[in-house]
Amino acid sequence: MVSMKNVSPDFSKLVASDEWSFSDESRANTSTLTHSYHRYPAKFIPQLVDKLIQQYTVEGDLVVDPFGGCGTTLVESKLNGRRGIGFDINPIAKLITQTKITPVDPEILEKSHQQFLDAYENIDFKETITHNDRLHYWFDDETLGKLDRIYGAISSITSSDAKRFYLCAFSHNLKNSSRWLMKSIKPTIDKNKKISDPFLSINRHLKQMIRKNELFYETLNQAGNINNISKVYQADSTKKWPVEDGTIDLIVTSPPYVTSYEYADLHQLSLLWFGSDSSQFKSWHNKFTKEFIDFRRDFIGTSSKPKKIGDLNSEIAEKIVGDLMQINKSLARDVANYFIDMKKVFNRMYKGLKDGGTAGVIIGNTALKGVNITNAEVAVEQMLKAGFETVDFIKRDISSKVIAPWRDSSTGKFTGLKNPNRHRVYEYEYVIIMRKPI
Ligand SMILES: C[S@@+](CC[C@H](N)C(=O)[O-])C[C@H]1O[C@@H](n2cnc3c(N)ncnc32)[C@H](O)[C@@H]1O
Known part of the structure; x- marks a missing residue:
């Protein structure tokens, strides 16, 4: 020291x-509560963030992370009864974070799970999404068909918080269901990969997420922190911030490195999938179908x-x-x-x-x-x-x-x-x- x-x-x-x-x-x-919802490169361990928050703030203070990533700082701020604002240039980061900071009433989630399963069984599925060509490089046709069906079933969920929860699970699961070499930090094909059934693997992950949501919900309720303000934006930290000047008590952040992780490339499966769906992800559509190269350049490093x-x-x-x-x-x-x-x-x-x-x-x-x-x-x-x-x-x-x-x-x-x-x-x-x- x-x-x-x-x-x-x-x-x-x-x-x-x-x-x-x-x-x-x-x-x-290190993967307790909602922290394990979605993999994310170079994420914080929550204990480090928790220690900084406890040492440098008091209850009700405002904590901000301008390179928010998958939302570790916001989750820890909420657990500690602090207000939190996080932002990141990556819209996937926003989707993951929003899911991780939103405890869903377990009863609503149970109802939504039934909606999801019923829709998956009974859906008279006709493909409504035209996939970006690059997705055909990562997925075989049979898997793409199964994923379309899962995605269609998610669309039938009526609660918006629950639907986001399922989309987060879907996004996490895309890599598992693709030819992507799992441990690689560069987009690489795994020629020997045995791809498991996407419905089975998303359900496995969902089961874990549902259990963790329940724990998160109870923990926040017991501490009286369930309604604590926690906001996440998609924003460029080199430009105007979505936070008023002179209001932040603590910034906890970990910047990207230079020529290290290419975050846009690493999240391309989710970006391309959601970006192809102009009905649900209007604001993403053009970015990922037409402007991927420009979008990539906004990332620092x-x-x-x-x-x-x-x-x-x-x-x-x-x-x-x-x-x-x-x-x-x-x-x-x-x-x-x-x-x-x-x-x-x-x-x-x-x-x-x-x-x-x-x-x-x-x-x-x-x-x-x-x-x-x-x-x-x-x-x-x-x-x-x-x-x-x-x-x-x-x-x-x-x-x-x-x-x-x-x-x-x-x-x-x-x-x-x-x-x-x-x-x-x-x-x-x-x-x-x-x-x-x-
Ligand atoms: C080291 S990661 C942060 C991980 C985070 N601490 C967590 O626990 O998930 C760096 C983040 O910076 C983001 N980033 C890169 N360029 C950015 C920019 N111009 N504005 C905001 N965020 C940016 C990346 O998308 C990435 O999520």
């Missing part, structure tokens, strides 16, 4: 904190964006981009774009916070083409320039949690254990805690 006013710490000297690493937490604990112009607000970032420029100009441009975007987000965070409000940014360092991309150091520099003052810097061990810890040393791409040219990434991450001065 380091606490020096307005000075960036020497990150190499920080020692991993047991208290913040949660290395002994079981999978059951993605590659192949047009070059942005702007000061990086960080000498460390300038040096990183300069070093990369010698090796690979296009990669250097991607990294510069990333730092420009992150600078904008830190400035927005500062505006959004109340005087005295706290920001907890969870971020890790990486390396590309042998150049260390010291995101944490850059973040501190950019945050100090935005006006923040330092509170605390914590190093946490995440070695046991990371799914894909290896990158190829020359290409910088994710790789496997068999590659002799691999190096480890994401062994640790940092919790940067800073404050808007009073």
Whole structure:
């Protein structure tokens, strides 16, 4: 733990904190309640968010996550009796989050399940959805037919909260029912995959979700937190925020990394499926049928964006981009774009916070083409320039949690254990805690 006013710490000297690493937490604990509704890359463990909320807020405070992902911050805020606002550029993230923060009356869910099963059995199904061509690459015709039937049965559910609950389960299940290589963090076909019946697998997942909803519902009811305000939006965190300036008590967030996960690609099955259904998902329709490439570019950290112009607000970032420029100009441009975007987000965070409000940014360092991309150091520099003052810097061990810890040393791409040219990434991450001065 380091606490020096307005000075960036020497990150190499920080020692991993047991208290913040949660290395002994079981999978059951990290996927408790609604947290396991839908897989999501690089999601928080809830214990980390809970600790920050308890340490830096009191009941009724407003907690915001501008890279909301699948909604961990909002779920933990609600459980702790705090108001929560989250947003993400990814509409799938919004769908998942809205489902995870909405406890559904178990009786309504039971009725809806019967509606779903009856419709599935009795539906006189004629295909009404014209699928995006790319879906035929991921699914065989028989599976697509079965999925159409399930999707049709979901449409017959009358409660809108329950229908969303089923759509979330459907979205989660798409990968299982497709040719997608499950553990891959890039869209890859699994030639040997044995695809299980989609109706059986969605029902298995639904059973678990229904049980967890009941627990969530009871927990919130008992604590008197069931009606606590929790809102989620689809918004770009580099632009205008759906939160009034000067109102936030705590920001808890974990930004995307540069050229790491391509979130738009990773969620393409759900995006393309829902985007093809103009009757239920009007606002998604064009985006995913016609404008997928443009949509992809709005994600921070993605590659192949047009070059942005702007000061990086960080000498460390300038040096990183300069070093990369010698090796690979296009990669250097991607990294510069990333730092420009992150600078904008830190400035927005500062505006959004109340005087005295706290920001907890969870971020890790990486390396590309042998150049260390010291995101944490850059973040501190950019945050100090935005006006923040330092509170605390914590190093946490995440070695046991990371799914894909290896990158190829020359290409910088994710790789496997068999590659002799691999190096480890994401062994640790940092919790940067800073404050808007009073
Ligand atoms: C590391 S993930 C956050 C995961 C989250 N902490 C959770 O527990 O699910 C980063 C998120 O940033 C989002 N993102 C990328 N570019 C964005 C942008 N311009 N505005 C808002 N969100 C963005 C991605 O869609 C992704 O969900």
